[in-house]
Amino acid sequence: MRTFDPQRGIWVTSLILNNKFSIAPMMDWTDRHCRFFHRLMTRRARLYTEMLTTGAVIHGDRARLLGFDASEHPVALQLGGSNPDELATAAKIGEEFGYDEVNLNVGCPSDRVKDGRFGACLMAEPELVARGVAAMKRAVKIPVTVKCRIGIDDQDPEVALDVLARCVIAAGADALVVHARKAWLNGLSPKENRNIPPLDYDRVYRLKAALPHVPIIINGGIAGITEAKRHLAHVDGVMLGRAAYQEPWRLLAADPGLFGEAAPVATMKDVFTAMLPYIEDQLARGVRLHAMTRHFVGAFHGVPGARAFRRHLAENGVRPGAGVKVLRDAIDLVEDGPPAALAA
Incomplete structure (x- = not known):
């Protein structure tokens, strides 16, 4: 206006x-x-x-x-x-x-x-x-x-x-x-x-x-x-x-x-659940998985399993034909709970 x-x-x-x-x-x-x-x-x-x-x-x-x-x-x-x-x-x-x-x-x-x-x-x-x-x-x-x-x-x-x-x-x-x-x-x-x-x-x-x-x-x-x-x-x-x-x-x-409004989702794992359909759609359009997962490196900072999450994406997300299973497997390596900075 x-x-x-x-x-x-x-x-x-x-x-x-x-x-x-x-x-x-x-x-x-x-x-x-x-x-x-x-x-x-x-x-x-x-x-x-x-x-x-x-x-x-x-x-x-x-x-x-x-x-x-x-x-x-x-x-x-x-x-x-x-x-x-x-x-x-x-x-x-x-x-x-x-x-x-x-x-x-x-x-x-x-x-x-x-x-x-x-x-x-x-x-x-x-x-x-x-x-x-x-x-x-x-x-x-x-x-x-x-x-x-x-x-x-x-x-x-x-x-x-x-x-x-x-x-x-x-x-x-x-x-x-x-x-x-x-x-x-x-x-x-x-x-x-x-x-x-x-x-x-x-x-x-x-x-x-x-x-x-x-x-x-x-x-x-x-x-x-x-x-x-x-x-x-x-x-x-x-x-x-x-x-x-x-x-x-x-x-x-x-x-x-x-x-003063609720967040769209409660946890980072919920974020990735919501992200998966988008990733699947982009993969079908020819986008490489790493082009998306490179933005996720700090997603679980301070949570037990965060290092394993990052390493799994780094090692597997860049491989030809990498799909959503790579991300799902990486998420499974992370324990439930907020980042240490939020819990403090």
Whole structure:
């Protein structure tokens, strides 16, 4: 629904459903199989694709890149790019595929992204980012959002984040997702950029205080639902990244802890019972078992038998013709009960 915001003097699109809790877009991780798996644990989380470049969306195999299961809604498409016309075209394609939101990546620090003039390097070009947002807003009716860092390299986060935020909000962005770390494009690898730059949650809180009318979502180093609840005292939403992927059982606490609703299922074994028909369908379509089971490694972290579960999948899931029996046998190696972290 589009409404006029008199404080900003622009038309904005209300986010569909709730942006209180989401699972971060993560390259090589949050593919369609991962998102289906995550959706079985939380009805409420907003899911995101991996970052897709505008060139891939416009010229690539759209069915393979953009296809998703209807159960994934609400699901957002994350784009990487800097050309406003190409961003508008890719956003329109995403809208036509049925995505609920399009998000612009202004936070990825990889060399490939930097060389392509998109991702975190765009923190240095807020006016260009704003032109991209404005072009997408003209092209689509779904929400357009931006995911960024608090700054890059020698930028002062107090200035850099404020300038970027105000530029993209003035251009019509419906929300801003802030990874609460700098990205060091000169001197740190992409992996190091996920851990070494210190987290500065207070900087994101100050941004929210300065822009009370703008939805601000915080991301970066958040370990689980209990911590997410603490952040929600200061910002509008929380985006969980590696914790959701590496320890997916944490997602079973999302709907009860953040929305006061029962989880879709009670245990991780119930999740896999619900997952099996999807896996069988994908296998029949020619998808290899490992393409799906690679997302399950942390499913039983802390439960007796978890190591045997991982080893069985690693040794057998990659074999030609591997089927659901491999997963069933792996699950049988795990004892019933919650992860140690939940039981503590």
